[in-house]
Amino acid sequence: MHFVEPSREVLAETLLAAGPDAPTLCRGWRTRDLAAHLYLRERKAAVGLGLIIKRLAKASDQATARLAAKLTTAEDYAGLVNTFRAGHPRLSPMNIKALDESSNLIEYFVHTEDVRRAVDRWAPRALDEAYSDALWDELVKRAAILYRGVDLGIVLVCPSGPRHVAKRAPVSVAIVGEPGELLMHAHGRTRHALVTFEGQPDAVALLQSAEVGL
Numbered sequence: 001m002h003f004v005e006p007s008r009e010v011l012a013e014t015l016l017a018a019g020p021d022a023p024t025l026c027r028g029w030r031t032r033d034l035a036a037h038l039y040l041r042e043r044k045a046a047v048g049l050g051l052i053i054k055r056l057a058k059a060s061d062q063a064t065a066r067l068a069a070k071l072t073t074a075e076d077y078a079g080l081v082n083t084f085r086a087g088h089p090r091l092s093p094m095n096i097k098a099l100d101e102s103s104n105l106i107e108y109f110v111h112t113e114d115v116r117r118a119v120d121r122w123a124p125r126a127l128d129e130a131y132s133d134a135l136w137d138e139l140v141k142r143a144a145i146l147y148r149g150v151d152l153g154i155v156l157v158c159p160s161g162p163r164h165v166a167k168r169a170p171v172s173v174a175i176v177g178e179p180g181e182l183l184m185h186a187h188g189r190t191r192h193a194l195v196t197f198e199g200q201p202d203a204v205a206l207l208q209s210a211e212v213g214l
Contacts (some may be wrong), residue, residue, distance in 0.1 A: 188213030
């Protein structure tokens, strides 16, 4: 089952409901900045590459800031979000379903929660089981990269049973939570992820102070 298209719809609805000036969990970004990022990521290759290639990060951030600054009215903002909502450009490689899934399933989930969880009162969404399973599968593929900066072994554990060793080391910590919560933790939203830890107290403290995510 392909979950990216409904995830895109939910993300767009979340952005529209929040408006252009709402906070997000993305450092220094309001919702207008996040919307600009999502729009440019699909249309400007350098913006997407800036997320993984450090020498392109400054240009990516500048392009995002310039576009966000142009969203001076609610109508401007809504128009940009609705363009994102409409889908990839016709000639985008993201029209290949497998590539779309690997590139955007987690992206859209995390950014939806970046908006939802940036307020004082929020509650986790009740996710379809198949959707949760798809999120878990994508997390497993990239967990080693997301936790590479942690000087510990990391074991990801779902309450329903699945486990994944993301990183091996003499001392390990198990991170326990639903797939969506584990995703938020792995992507650096550690204070906004509903997870628990199992391990030696000093190891748990080290994990809680470590830099996690890309």
